[in-house]
Amino acid sequence: MKHLVFDLGNVLFAWDSSAVALLPQADLAVDAPTLRRARQALFEGGGWQAFDAGQLSAKALALRCAQETGLPDRLYTALIEAMPESLEAMPPVLEFLSRIAPSTPCHLLSNIAGFTWERVTAQHRFTHYFQSLTLSYRVGVNKPAPALYEACFRAGAFAPEHAVFIDDRLENIQAGEALGLKGLHLPYPAAAPAALARLEAWLEGTPLEQISETPGKR
Numbered sequence: 001m002k003h004l005v006f007d008l009g010n011v012l013f014a015w016d017s018s019a020v021a022l023l024p025q026a027d028l029a030v031d032a033p034t035l036r037r038a039r040q041a042l043f044e045g046g047g048w049q050a051f052d053a054g055q056l057s058a059k060a061l062a063l064r065c066a067q068e069t070g071l072p073d074r075l076y077t078a079l080i081e082a083m084p085e086s087l088e089a090m091p092p093v094l095e096f097l098s099r100i101a102p103s104t105p106c107h108l109l110s111n112i113a114g115f116t117w118e119r120v121t122a123q124h125r126f127t128h129y130f131q132s133l134t135l136s137y138r139v140g141v142n143k144p145a146p147a148l149y150e151a152c153f154r155a156g157a158f159a160p161e162h163a164v165f166i167d168d169r170l171e172n173i174q175a176g177e178a179l180g181l182k183g184l185h186l187p188y189p190a191a192a193p194a195a196l197a198r199l200e201a202w203l204e205g206t207p208l209e210q211i212s213e214t215p216g217k218r
Helices: 032-043 046-052 058-069 073-086 091-100 114-123 146-156 170-178 189-203
Strands: 003-006 106-110 132-135 163-167 182-185
Touching: 003 091, 003 146, 032 046, 032 058, 032 073, 046 058, 058 073, 073 114, 091 189, 106 146, 106 163, 132 146, 146 170, 163 170, 163 189, 170 182, 182 189
Parallel strands: 003 106, 003 163, 106 132, 163 182
Antiparallel strands: none
16 A cells, blocks of 8 residues: 655645734734844744744744844744744645545644644644644654654554655655655645646556756745
């Protein structure tokens, strides 16, 4: 039996951290340079990884970023609140899942904070497509740590050599391949239809073909 393993960010839902906008209820007047600085400190710093791994609460993350930058912690709290709203469903992938999941075991393997997961699943119905859900905040580590992949193998009760893993980050693909998974790198959301065609071909017995990263497609 062949299995498919999906990441969430930029595989099921497109996400651009530089486009996270403050929600109207935040009631904060922030100029563009300050907002860019805050986004960078929040989403590109080590605190976000700890947040995804369940090692840091939203409040602690906001305070940490505020201490590092001198910007108010309420700005970071507002950005954390706004982040789930910035995730945009990728219809080709969700439509593929709705068609393939009844006959092919599908699994979710994602770096995601509990707060984000609760918000996303409250707004979108997609979890029923998956036979197992392996989420970083529940396991306590993020990809590319081997422990998260191994938790996925256990949760889904499959051997890695029987599965393809699709992810937008090459280092995560490589970590999975080191454990026996076949990896399919999705370098940009617009390449989703091509990636799905490759998955379908693999399910039908064709060797897995990679997607070439094309400049300007991100």
